[in-house]
Each structure stands twice: as C-alpha cells, then as structure tokens.
Amino acid sequence: MNKLIIKGEDYRAVVDYCLKEKPNEACGIMAGKREEEGGRVTRVYLMKNTKASPKEYLMEPEEQFAVFKDMRQKGLELISIFHSHPHSPARPSAKDIAMAHYKEAIYTIISLEKAKEVMRAFLISDDKYREIGLKIEE
Amino acid sequence: MAKINVKVNGRKEKIEERASLRDLFNKLEINPEVAVTKLNDAIIDKDRYNETLLKENDEIEIIFFMGGGAFDFSEEEIERYSRHIILPEISGQGQQKIKEASVLVVGAGGLGSPVAYYLAAAGVGRLGIIDSDLVDLSNLQRQILHTTADLDRPKVESAREKLQAINPNIEIITYNQYLNKDNVLEIIESFDLVVDGVDNFPTRYLLNDACVMKNKPLVEAGILRFDGQIMTIKPGEGPCYRCIFTRPPAEGTIPSCQEAGVLGAIAGTIGTLQATEALKIITGVGKPLIGRLLIYDAKELSFREVEIRRNPDCPVCGDNPTITELIEYELSCELHQQTEEAGDNE
Numbered sequence: 001m002n003k004l005i006i007k008g009e010d011y012r013a014v015v016d017y018c019l020k021e022k023p024n025e026a027c028g029i030m031a032g033k034r035e036e037e038g039g040r041v042t043r044v045y046l047m048k049n050t051k052a053s054p055k056e057y058l059m060e061p062e063e064q065f066a067v068f069k070d071m072r073q074k075g076l077e078l079i080s081i082f083h084s085h086p087h088s089p090a091r092p093s094a095k096d097i098a099m100a101h102y103k104e105a106i107y108t109i110i111s112l113e114k115a116k117e118v119m120r121a122f123l124i125s126d127d128k129y130r131e132i133g134l135k136i137e138e
Numbered sequence: 139m140a141k142i143n144v145k146v147n148g149r150k151e152k153i154e155e156r157a158s159l160r161d162l163f164n165k166l167e168i169n170p171e172v173a174v175t176k177l178n179d180a181i182i183d184k185d186r187y188n189e190t191l192l193k194e195n196d197e198i199e200i201i202f203f204m205g206g207g208a209f210d211f212s213e214e215e216i217e218r219y220s221r222h223i224i225l226p227e228i229s230g231q232g233q234q235k236i237k238e239a240s241v242l243v244v245g246a247g248g249l250g251s252p253v254a255y256y257l258a259a260a261g262v263g264r265l266g267i268i269d270s271d272l273v274d275l276s277n278l279q280r281q282i283l284h285t286t287a288d289l290d291r292p293k294v295e296s297a298r299e300k301l302q303a304i305n306p307n308i309e310i311i312t313y314n315q316y317l318n319k320d321n322v323l324e325i326i327e328s329f330d331l332v333v334d335g336v337d338n339f340p341t342r343y344l345l346n347d348a349c350v351m352k353n354k355p356l357v358e359a360g361i362l363r364f365d366g367q368i369m370t371i372k373p374g375e376g377p378c379y380r381c382i383f384t385r386p387p388a389e390g391t392i393p394s395c396q397e398a399g400v401l402g403a404i405a406g407t408i409g410t411l412q413a414t415e416a417l418k419i420i421t422g423v424g425k426p427l428i429g430r431l432l433i434y435d436a437k438e439l440s441f442r443e444v445e446i447r448r449n450p451d452c453p454v455c456g457d458n459p460t461i462t463e464l465i466e467y468e469l470s471c472e473l474h475q476q477t478e479e480a481g482d483n484e
C-alpha cells in the first residue's frame with residue numbers, strides 16, 4: 001500500500017479522539033479495503049490505551065480480538081494502526097519500530113506537539129520506516 | 139501423515155494431525171512472544187503452546203501486540219542533533235542515550251571548559267558543574283568558558299550562562315563549592331559519569347577513590363607545559379588511578395601549572411578527548427581508554443599509549459582494599475602531575 005486514503009469525517013474523528021485523550025497517547029485501528037490507489041479507510045475503531053501514558057501505548061488484546069472479529073464479519077481488511085504523539089513529532093519512535101508486528105499495515109501517527117495536528121503515514125519493516133502518502137477525501 | 143483442517147484468523151489452514159500450537163506458529167513463522175492466541179474463543183497461555191494439540195475444525199485467532207511509544211525528540215532537537223543522528227553508530231537511539239545521560243564535570247577551568255561545551259552541545263540531558271573559584275584574569279588564557287566580562291564572577295555562574303546559551307534544552311546543575319570528602323559521594327551519586335577537569339592531586343585521588351566506591355566511570359586527565367595525559371577509569375573493568383600511582387608524589391617533586399605554565403590550547407586538546415570519551419561511554423561506541431594511559435606531547439605532536447593493568451594490590455580497587463574511607467590530601471601548589479616514570483607503582 002502506497003497511500004492512506006481517509007474520509008474527512010474519519011480524519012476528524014481520529015484527531016478529536018487523540019485530543020480528548022491528551023496528554024496521554026491515544027490509539028486505534030483503521031479498517032477498510034486495500035485498493036490499487038492505496039488503503040481506503042471506511043471504518044475507524046477508537047481503542048483503549050492500556051498504558052494510559054503520555055509516552056507509550058498498548059492496546060488491550062481482548063478489544064483487539066473483538067475488533068478483528070467485527071472486521072471479518074463486515075468484510076473489512078486491516079488498513080492502519082494509529083496512535084498519537086501528544087508532545088513529539090509524527091515520526092516512528094524506536095519503540096514504534098520495534099513493535100511494528102503487522103508488516104502489511106500502515107502505521108499512522110498523529111502529532112499534537114503544535115497547535116495544529118500533523119498526521120503522517122508510514123510503512124515499517126526490518127527496523128526501517130518509509131513515509132507514504134496521505135489523502136483526505138471530503 | 140494425515141492432515142487436519144483448522145481455521146487461523148478465519149482462513150483455512152491444513153496442518154499435520156497432532157500438531158501443537160507451537161508447530162502452527164513455526165509453520166506460519168510467527169514469533170509467539172509478540173502474539174496473543176485464542177483457541178476456540180479462549181486465550182491460551184504462552185506456556186501451554188507446546189502441549190496444546192490442535193483438532194479438526196479448531197478455530198485459532200492470533201493477534202500481534204499493537205503498541206509503541208512517543209518519539210523522543212522535538213523537531214528542533216532532530217535538526218540540532220542531525221549530524222549525530224545520521225551516524226549509523228549513534229542514530230536516534232544513541233542520541234536518546236545522550237539525552238538520558240547525566241555527567242558531572244569537576245572544575246570549570248582549562249579542561250572543564252571544552253568538556254562542558256562539547257557535552258552541552260551534544261545534548262547530555264543533565265550536566266553538573268562543580269567549582270568554587272571566581273574567574274581570574276590569569277584563567278582566560280585557557281579557560282574558554284569565561285570572558286573578560288566575567289572577571290570575579292563565580293565560575294559556575296559564568297559557565298551556566300555559556301552552556302545554556304549553546305543548548306537551552308539541557309538541564310545544568312551547578313555546585314559553587316569545593317569538592318571534598320564530605321560532599322563528593324553525595325554529589326557524584328546522582329550522575330552516571332564523572333569527568334575530572336580539576337587537575338590537582340587532592341581532587342584526582344578523591345575522585346578516583348569515590349568513583350571506585352560508587353562504581354562510576356571517571357574520565358581522568360592532566361596537563362602541564364606542553365604535555366597532557368588522559369585515561370578512563372571504569373571500576374571493575376580496568377585499572378584505577380591508584381593502580382598506577384598508589385599515592386600522591388612527595389611535595390616539591392613535581393611543579394604546578396602556576397610554576398611551570400601550560401600552553402592554553404593543550405587544555406582544549408585533552409578536554410576535547412575527555413568529552414569524546416564521555417560520549418563513547420554513554421553511547422557504547424568504540425573502545426574507551428580503559429587500561430590505557432594516553433600521553434600527548436604537543437611539541438612533537440605525538441601521542442603514545444602506556445598499557446596499564448589492574449593492580450590486585452591496589453589499595454582502593456584491589457582484591458583486599460585498604461582504603462575504605464575517603465582520604466583528603468592537602469592541596470599543595472607543589473603537587474601537580476606525575477608521569478608514569480615518576481609513579482611509584484608498588
């Protein structure tokens with residue numbers, strides 16, 4: 001996947017959730033369809049950060065199982081795993097890279113460091129990351 | 139071998155009869171350490187993967203942990219340290235170690251100036267500076283932390299100003315006091331590493347003994363006339379200063395800086411090497427000067443190395459230490475620097 005395609009309303013829902021959870025990191029899953037142009041998000045799952053911390057996040061396995069079950073029932077694919085960086089830039093940290101176990105997924109990071117949020121999308125594999133495009137469709 | 143059908147994350151999978159969950163992970167090349175597994179809706183503990191055998195039509199759900207952490211630098215810091223971060227040996231992780239490190243620089247003088255400047259610029263997160271002196275006109279020939287406008291100001295104040303101007307992101311802790319046997323252990327306690335920039339015998343021995351007792355790495359150095367020397371002491375991993383020079387030399391045998399003078403730039407050369415050693419220890423890059431005394435001859439522009447071994451009879455780091463409490467030698471202007479020839483390695 002070379003692009004993350006997300007609807008304006010989903011984009012805002014994600015950013016609002018991250019702002020609501022600030023100063024802690026927020027996290028969640030974006031599901032949809034893998035298309036030729038990129039991964040198209042049609043549903044966003046806002047998840048609990050079990051770490052409740054401004055410096056790290058970890059999703060709750062049971063909640064993750066439930067989301068994957070729901071995705072399968074709705075015929076959705078995993079497109080992206082997102083989380084916020086409340087006080088730092090939208091770049092994968094060493095821990096983000098070490099914990100990027102879903103090789104096919106897009107890792108999306110929302111930085112709330114500045115007044116205006118910054119969302120960036122990455123592919124992470126073999127301890128390296130590569131930024132890909134982000135398209136917000138109204 | 140007979141095969142059975144199971145479902146993994148909703149997909150059909152054929153595996154051998156009597157295969158365990160562990161076998162399934164091996165087949166799918168999944169690292170069980172980063173996954174959580176449900177078998178027919180019940181989470182299976184990692185310890186039971188080997189003994190859990192799969193049956194026809196079992197439904198297995200596997201998820202990987204979804205987690206991570208904050209990026210540790212602001213955009214400003216990434217730009218500031220970009221020449222470090224771009225070095226593969228340091229990278230973001232090494233710069234993170236530098237940011238998390240705390241270093242005590244003893245003395246804001248000739249050696250302490252370049253040490254503190256480079257460590258502050260490198261982004262050492264907590265930098266301690268201890269010095270009880272005021273800036274004197276005769277200091278300015280080599281103590282580049284201070285300027286003519288700083289005359290008669292406490293050196294730690296002048297130092298803090300310059301260092302904070304270079305790097306406002308770091309924390310600077312100043313001690314406007316003389317290091318002695320009553321305060322040294324407490325002061326070094328809260329730092330990861332100590333750099334000796336004082337260059338007199340009482341402080342050198344005090345720091346050596348205190349760092350051995352507290353198990354803190356110490357970057358030791360001395361300068362005189364046109365020469366300098368430096369070694370890194372890592373208690374437990376190599377010799378300490380007393381392994382070479384069991385006790386300070388007799389008074390009058392070695393001239394002081396004041397009597398003998400020193401070419402100012404030598405402080406820059408040796409202090410910069412001290413800062414380099416500190417950064418190597420922090421990041422784990424390269425081979426520190428442990429068990430090696432490096433001697434610099436500026437007139438010849440030559441460096442030579444003297445190999446030093448840990449002395450099992452060393453009174454402080456040896457097998458049966460006799461110095462178990464700190465000793466404070468008299469500060470005498472006569473005592474300055476000893477060379478390995480002058481040392482009495484008994």
Ligand SMILES: [Zn+2]
Pocket residue numbers: 083084085091092093096109206207208209
């Ligand atoms: Zn992160």
Ligand SMILES: [Zn+2]
Pocket residue numbers: 377378379380381382449452453454455456
């Ligand atoms: Zn020793």
